[in-house]
Amino acid sequence: MEKICVAIRVRPPVTASEDTTINGTHWKVEENRISLHKSHGSPISGVSYAFDHVFDESCTNSRVYELLTKDLILAAVDGFNGTVFAYGQTSSGKTFTMNGTQNDGGIIHRAVKDIFEKIHMISEREFLIRVSYMEIYNEEINDLFAVENQKLPIHESLERGVFVAGLKEEIVSNGEQVLKLIEGGEVNRHFGETNMNARSSRSHTIFRMVIESKRKDANSSGDYSTTDAVRVSVLNLVDLAGSERIAKTGAGGVRLKEGKYINKSLMILGNVINKLSEGAKQRGHIPYRDSKLTRILQPALGGNAKTSIICTVAPEELHIEETKGTLQFASRAKRITNCAQVNEILSDAALLKRQKLEIEELRKKLQGSRAEVLEQEILKLRNDMLKYELEREKLEMELKEERKSHKERDQCIKEQQVKIDNLSTGASSSDSDRNSIQEQHDGRQILKEELSGSNSVFKSDVFGTPTFKADSNAFVGKRSNYSRLPDFSPLPDNYTNVADEDTWLKMNKGFIADLDSIQMTPARKVQSFPSGDVTPGYSTENYKVEVETLKRQLELVLEEKNELEKKHVEQSQLNDHLMGEISELKHEAVLIREIPQRLCESMASCRDIYKDVMLTLQSFAPDEDSSIGKFLSTTSEIGFTLFSNLEKRVALAMDDHKSFNENDSLVQENCKVLSERLKSTITSLASAEKIAVQNKEEKNPICGSTYKECTLGEESASWKEKLGDELGAIKEKLQALEKELEHNNQLLKDSGERHDNMERDYWVLKEERDSLLDKVSESSQNLATVAVQKENILKDLNIEAERRKNLEKEIKQFSVAFASRQRSFTSFQGEFLSKVEKLRAQSPIAASESLGC
Ligand SMILES: Nc1ncnc2c1ncn2[C@@H]1O[C@H](COP(=O)(O)OP(=O)(O)OP(=O)(O)O)[C@@H](O)[C@H]1O
Numbered sequence: 027m028e029k030i031c032v033a034i035r036v037r038p039p040v041t042a043s044e045d046t047t048i049n050g051t052h053w054k055v056e057e058n059r060i061s062l063h064k065s066h067g068s069p070i071s072g073v074s075y076a077f078d079h080v081f082d083e084s085c086t087n088s089r090v091y092e093l094l095t096k097d098l099i100l101a102a103v104d105g106f107n108g109t110v111f112a113y114g115q116t117s118s119g120k121t122f123t124m125n126g127t128q129n130d131g132g133i134i135h136r137a138v139k140d141i142f143e144k145i146h147m148i149s150e151r152e153f154l155i156r157v158s159y160m161e162i163y164n165e166e167i168n169d170l171f172a173v174e175n176q177k178l179p180i181h182e183s184l185e186r187g188v189f190v191a192g193l194k195e196e197i198v199s200n201g202e203q204v205l206k207l208i209e210g211g212e213v214n215r216h217f218g219e220t221n222m223n224a225r226s227s228r229s230h231t232i233f234r235m236v237i238e239s240k241r242k243d244a245n246s247s248g249d250y251s252t253t254d255a256v257r258v259s260v261l262n263l264v265d266l267a268g269s270e271r272i273a274k275t276g277a278g279g280v281r282l283k284e285g286k287y288i289n290k291s292l293m294i295l296g297n298v299i300n301k302l303s304e305g306a307k308q309r310g311h312i313p314y315r316d317s318k319l320t321r322i323l324q325p326a327l328g329g330n331a332k333t334s335i336i337c338t339v340a341p342e343e344l345h346i347e348e349t350k351g352t353l354q355f356a357s358r359a360k361r362i363t364n365c366a367q368v369n370e371i372l373s374d375a376a377l378l379k380r381q382k383l384e385i386e387e388l389r390k391k392l393q394g395s396r397a398e399v400l401e402q403e404i405l406k407l408r409n410d411m412l413k414y415e416l417e418r419e420k421l422e423m424e425l426k427e428e429r430k431s432h433k434e435r436d437q438c439i440k441e442q443q444v445k446i447d448n449l450s451t452g453a454s455s456s457d458s459d460r461n462s463i464q465e466q467h468d469g470r471q472i473l474k475e476e477l478s479g480s481n482s483v484f485k486s487d488v489f490g491t492p493t494f495k496a497d498s499n500a501f502v503g504k505r506s507n508y509s510r511l512p513d514f515s516p517l518p519d520n521y522t523n524v525a526d527e528d529t530w531l532k533m534n535k536g537f538i539a540d541l542d543s544i545q546m547t548p549a550r551k552v553q554s555f556p557s558g559d560v561t562p563g564y565s566t567e568n569y570k571v572e573v574e575t576l577k578r579q580l581e582l583v584l585e586e587k588n589e590l591e592k593k594h595v596e597q598s599q600l601n602d603h604l605m606g607e608i609s610e611l612k613h614e615a616v617l618i619r620e621i622p623q624r625l626c627e628s629m630a631s632c633r634d635i636y637k638d639v640m641l642t643l644q645s646f647a648p649d650e651d652s653s654i655g656k657f658l659s660t661t662s663e664i665g666f667t668l669f670s671n672l673e674k675r676v677a678l679a680m681d682d683h684k685s686f687n688e689n690d691s692l693v694q695e696n697c698k699v700l701s702e703r704l705k706s707t708i709t710s711l712a713s714a715e716k717i718a719v720q721n722k723e724e725k726n727p728i729c730g731s732t733y734k735e736c737t738l739g740e741e742s743a744s745w746k747e748k749l750g751d752e753l754g755a756i757k758e759k760l761q762a763l764e765k766e767l768e769h770n771n772q773l774l775k776d777s778g779e780r781h782d783n784m785e786r787d788y789w790v791l792k793e794e795r796d797s798l799l800d801k802v803s804e805s806s807q808n809l810a811t812v813a814v815q816k817e818n819i820l821k822d823l824n825i826e827a828e829r830r831k832n833l834e835k836e837i838k839q840f841s842v843a844f845a846s847r848q849r850s851f852t853s854f855q856g857e858f859l860s861k862v863e864k865l866r867a868q869s870p871i872a873a874s875e876s877l878g879c
Contacts, residue, residue, distance in 0.1 A: 027363045028332070029360065030362045031332075032077050032078055032335045032337065032356050033079035033090070034060050034079070035336055036080075036339050037122070037341065040342070052065065059074060060074070061074035062350075079094055081093075086130055087122075087126045087133070091133050095136075098334050103145060104257070105257035105258070105368035106332050106366045107259050107366065108259070108260075108334075109261070109264065109332075109333045110133055110335075111262070111323070112133075113352065113355065114268055115351075116223055116226055116268030118338035118352070119338040119340075121225075122338075123336055135205060137263060138208075141261075152239065152242050153237065155236070155237050156197050157196050157204055157234065158193050159233050161231045162229055162318050162322075163228065163284075163287075164287045165291065168229075170212075174409070175412065178193055187325065215231060216229045218281055221274060221276040222274055227267045228267060230264065230265070230291065237260075239256070239257045258369050259369050262322075267284075269289055269351075299359050299362065301313070303361040303362055312328065328364060329365070330365060335356065445575055583812060587806060594798050594799065601792070604784070604787065611777065615778070618774050621773075625676050629673055633673075636665050636669065636756070644658045644662070657749065665756060668760055672760060675767070
């Protein structure tokens with residue numbers, strides 16, 4: 027057993043000129059003691075601590091390493107586990123101590139160098155060294171050698187103890203290789219700027235070296251039991267993140283979150299140290315599992331390891347509280363004892379060699395042509411392994427959850443069963459109560475009949491008392507049976523309200539109740555009925571449970587109802603919204619449907635205008651049979667035909683979209699015919715014109731009388747041109763109208779489809795709403811049924827209570843009457859005996875006769 031080695035290191039003030047004394051106190055370092063002093067030099071009592079080492083501001087990393095950690099590091103080469111960690115508030119110099127600077131290397135660098143130096147000096151052993159570097163950031167373990175390895179899980183096994191699954195381990199053969207790897211790892215570390223430190227570590231880092239060694243001559247010596255032992259030691263070099271006061275660091279956002287995680291894990295570390303510093307007896311459970319840091323450092327804290335802690339403190343008076351805290355932590359840590367042993371594994375003699383060979387082989391392969399592929403493969407395998415492990419963990423969690431819920435379900439079912447049992451017991455007991463009451467009533471009825479019959483066992487005498495001769499033991503027997511019932515007494519509590527004979531007769535309608543019928547009532551304790559409330563405790567409990575259950579059911583149903591009502595309101599709102607949309611669409615559809623109508627109207631007005639124009643034109647023509655007249659009438663006919671075709675098509679479109687499309691070719695055919703006719707008219711007109719011109723040319727030189735004809739020919743040419751233009755314009759208009767019609771038709775079709783979809787949606791929603799309404803009404807009915815059931819049960823309960831009350835009253839009254847009867851009987855007996863005595867005294871023969879009867 028050996029104690030943990032604890033040292034304090036005071037960093038220099040942040041700026042050299044800064045005075046660490048503000049209000050008159052400062053830390054003073056003397057040998058291995060640190061204490062708080064007043065400015066004039068006197069120590070402040072109670073604030074003085076002694077440690078294994080206390081390093082002042084002037085101390086170098088080299089000295090810290092030599093005094094505090096060198097031995098531990100060298101012991102690791104000999105097979106002892108070792109851990110060095112730096113603890114302290116933020117900006118107190120932990121990273122400076124562990125990592126150092128370019129000129130003044132920290133503990134890690136020096137340790138790496140020393141280890142390899144020592145290894146080279148030990149010629150009789152062969153070594154295999156693996157290194158890994160991880161950080162715990164926001165309570166998640168990340169691999170600093172492989173950024174892709176994030177959120178690694180911690181596992182525990184018999185052979186490996188606590189280990190981080192999936193962490194990359196590099197096999198190294200010299201110090202430079204390790205330092206290079208560390209340099210690479212540093213890049214991946216989380217640093218951040220705070221008010222306290224421009225480069226504050228935001229994570230705990232653990233640099234780990236696993237040192238395996240074995241005697242070189244192990245195989246040749248033949249002594250496998252001792253020399254074949256493989257020593258495996260683990261060296262952890264830990265740079266903790268610093269505890270921080272949020273007010274001082276000014277952390278917010280990500281920094282704040284990090285700070286919280288840092289403080290929490292350090293607090294757990296403090297708890298572990300506290301527990302360990304207590305005596306073994308008081309110690310109890312050590313909460314290693316509360317944080318990843320303590321779980322990983324478990325062997326170093328109270329386990330099989332040599333441990334050194336370097337606590338760094340800031341000298342400024344501003345940080346006095348934090349420094350005191352760190353010193354107290356260090357004091358407690360000083361009390362911890364570890365039990366370090368050389369870790370020797372007696373294993374297969376060739377294991378190390380084989381592993382080394384395999385590793386060498388792999389390395390060669392990696393360096394060879396397939397290096398990249400193999401590297402990828404290894405990486406993939408590692409990732410797969412990690413994935414499987416994570417998956418397994420997830421499944422384990424799920425299984426746990428499932429088991430838990432299964433258990434809960436079981437429990438629930440059991441509870442339900444108990445409730446059902448209780449309910450059925452309550453129901454059957456109330457049934458049996460009712461039965462017994464019925465039986466009692468029946469019993470009374472039988473007794474009534476017996477009493478009124480000639481064979482009555484209890485014959486009333488003049489005093490109305492029963493004769494005991496017929497069955498002298500009947501009463502006693504029944505009474506004794508009666509009295510066997512526990513805590514049961516038919517006698518009233520007191521005799522203050524003893525009824526007189528009249529009351530007795532009135533009460534029992536002249537009959538004595540059969541005590542057996544009373545016994546038939548299950549053994550309920552009459553006396554246990556409270557005077558005010560006669561409901562027995564047993565039943566009340568059951569009913570209470572039942573009422574509670576019903577209440578709960580009622581609440582559940584009410585909740586369900588509310589939920590459904592809420593849903594219903596939502597659905598109604600949605601429904602209203604959809605209805606609004608549908609009515610909008612309907613309105614739109616109506617408007618679109620009106621388009622052909624409007625087109626028809628505008629076409630009619632176009633046709634009217636066209637008609638007017640044609641009539642005006644025709645009025646200019648000399649007569650109908652003239653070529654112009656013919657031309658105009660043909661044009662007008664074509665125009666009207668076109669108009670009527672167009673109107674027909676629009677009308678068809680309005681009535682029936684399908685037949686409209688089918689008639690399209692017919693209309694086109696019509697147009698074709700008309701245009702042919704127009705063409706032939708124009709051609710005939712043109713030829714007539716030609717002839718007229720020829721005639722004019724021929725006649726003109728002979729006589730000037732054909733001048734008029736000549737002028738008419740010119741006029742008709744200009745008319746022809748105009749009409750041609752007009753016709754073209756009409757055709758264009760027609761085409762435009764057709765296009766518009768087509769477009770409108772398409773719109774109509776689209777909106778029809780939309781309308782259909784909306785209508786479908788509307789019906790689906792309507793159905794949903796209806797089913798919801800059904801559910802609401804169903805649950806309302808359920809609610810009502812449950813409420814009615816509850817009411818009925820409460821009524822039954824009250825009736826039952828009332829019956830019991832009456833019964834108890836009857837029993838009391840009966841008891842009173844019985845007692846009175848008994849008294850009468852006793853006095854009658856006394857009288858009778860005294861009479862017999864008298865008779866005996868008067869005449870012994872008469873007496874014996876009297877007794878014989
Ligand atoms: N002993 C020392 N000598 C000289 N400078 C030091 C010493 N200790 C710390 N410093 C300086 O103080 C500053 C803070 O140190 P460092 O980053 O090591 O603190 P830390 O405790 O690791 O802080 P954090 O917890 O925030 O990471 C650095 O600039 C560092 O160089």
